[in-house]
Amino acid sequence: MKVLVPVKRVVDYNVKVRVKSDQTGVELANIKMSMNPFDEIAVEEAIRLKEKGIATEVVVVSIGVQQCTETLRTALAMGADRGILVQTDVTTESLAVAKVLARIAADEAPGLIILGKQAIDDDANQTGQMLAGLLGWAQGTFASKLDPQGETVNVTREIDGGLETVALKLPAVVTTDLRLNEPRYASLPNIMKAKSKPIATKTPADYGVDMTPRLTTLKVTEPAKRQAGIKVKSVDELVTKLKEMGAVA
C-alpha cells in the first residue's frame, strides 16, 4: 500500500509572529519556516508503516511557493521516497488544497493519506476532513494511534471527553494528533541522500483546480493584550489577593 502525506510549509512554531503595522497580515520576511509539526508526525507515521512492511512507498506532497521544496526535502531526509510540489503563489485555502490532493489521490491510488490535524499558521483544522469528503473515504481525525489490520485501519482518536476508536475501511484519510509518535531527526547521510530523491513539479492547472480564494482577509490585528499583574510574596498574600478580586469566597 502506498501512503500519501501532504506537508505544509509554515512559520516555525518557535517564532512569535508579529502583526504588520498596516494590518495586512503578519510579518513573514526573514522568518524561519519549517514543516508543520503535525505533518512531521504524519511523515514519521508513514515511514514507520513502511519499516513495518505495511507501506510500500511514501509520497509527500506540498502545495505552495517554490520554497516548499525545502519542506519536501526535509520529509525525504526523514525517509519518504519521493515528492510532488504543486507550485502556486496564490494563498492556499483548504478547499482548493483538498481538491488538488483529491486529484493526486486519484492518480496515485494510496491506501492511506495521512495529514496533520491542523496547520499551526491558520489553525483551520479542516483539510483532511474536506479531502475525505471529496473522496467519499472514511476519516480518522486527531489520531493518537493507528493500527492497520488488512482491509481496515483502527484509529484511536483524541476527542473532547477522552479517546475513541473507529475502524475505517481502506483507503482512508487520517489526521495526526501530537501523541501519535515522536518524529525522528534526519541524519546527515539521509539529508545527503534526500538530495537525489525525485521531486516532480506540477501546477494546480495540471490538476484542473481553480485556486482562487473564496475568502478575503480584510485585516489582521493584534489580540487584546494582557497586562502583567503583580507578584505576591507568600501564600497568605495570594489568598488575600484572590479574595479581594472576588476569585474565591
Added chain:
Amino acid sequence: MSILVLAEHDNAELKDATLAAVTAATQLGGEVHVLVAGHGCAAVADAAAKVAGVAKVLLADDAALAAALPENVAPLAAGLMAGYDAFVAPATSRGKNIAPRVAAALDVAQISEILSVEAPDTFTRPIYAGNAIATVKTSDAKKVITVRGTAFAKAATSGGSASIETVGSATDAGTARFVGAELTKSARPELTAAKIIVSGGRALGSSDKFHEYIDPLADKLGAAVGASRAAVDAGYAPNDYQVGQTGKIVAPELYVAVGISGAIQHLAGMKDSKIIVAINKDEEAPIFQVADVGLVGDLFTLVPELTGKL
C-alpha cells in the same frame, strides 16, 4: 437568511457548546434551526426546542448516526443544507470532525473557530495560536462556520418553544465503524465549561504527584483540572486535559497555572481567562507576563499550603 446549527450531544444530553453556536447563529440574523443527529436522542431534541432563539429542531434519529460518524452525519447535513444559507457547528472535536466535510460537499470554504460575527459574511478568527486575529470575508453563497465556545455567550436553555420535525432516515456509508470509547470519568466540572481551572505542568514530575498536588487544590476550589502538553505527553494527565492551541480553549473566571512555563501554545488556550494565577519557581517564566497574580517558589510546598489556607 436561514441557519442550521449542529447540536453537540451524547444522545442523552444537549451540551453547552451548542448554546454558544446558537448565539453566533442568531447574530448572523435570520431563522435558527437546530439539527439533532443521533440515535435514541429524542430528549436532546426536546432540550434543543426549549433553547431561546431556536425556531425549529430537526431530529434525525437513526442507528447510523449513533456515534456521530462524519461519514454518515455530513451527507445528511449537506443534504439538508439545500434549504439553508449557513451551517454553524461548535468548534468541539465533533464539530471540527463533521463541519469541514459538510463544507467540501457544498463546495464552500469553512471559516474556522470564529470569535465574532462582524457582518453576515464577515467574521474574526484567531490565527497563529491566537497571536493575531484575522477579519475574513467570504464570497461563498452558503457559509460553513465553526464557533469558538468561549467567544460567545450561551443562549438560554429555556424560553424557546420550537417545533420538532423528524427528518428522513440516514444512510450508513459503510466506510467507518465505531469500535469503542474510553471517556475520562470525573466528578469534576468539564474543562471547557468550568468557572475555575487548576492546571499542572511538567514540573509535577509524575502522574502520582500530579494527582497528589493538583487534585486537592482543584477539589477545594470546585475546579476542573487541566494540563500542559508536556504533562499530557509525559503521561501525568489524560489527553483531554490538554489546554492550548492544539488542545482545549478555555476562558474560566479563574485559571491557576502550576509549574507551567507559559509557552505560546499553552497561552493560546487560556489567555482569555478572567483572572490568571501562576505558581512557578522561575521568576522569569513567561507565564508571569500574563498572570494577574504570580507567586514565585516551589510548588511542592506552596500548593499544599494554598490548599490548606483556602
